[in-house]
């Protein structure tokens with residue numbers, strides 16, 4: 911097997927401020943669908959150490975959207991969920 915990157919934890923330059931680098935953190939994500947507000951807490955994300963912008967993986971985004979849809983269908987106007995992987 912060839913060498914893999916030593917650091918598996920991905921850091922990337924923030925595309926918003928172009929100054930900071932992202933590191934693992936937890937954020938609150940707010941989604942609005944059809945007048946329903948869904949807030950997810952403690953969502954694992956890559957967070958910029960400079961401006962605080964966060965980046966979610968595609969897989970995670972999909973999970974959040976699925977859960978948001980479920981909340982919308984339940985008829986709640988506002989729903990606060992603690993994210994659990």
Ligand SMILES: [Zn+2]
Nearest residue numbers: 924927958961
């Ligand atoms: Zn930034």
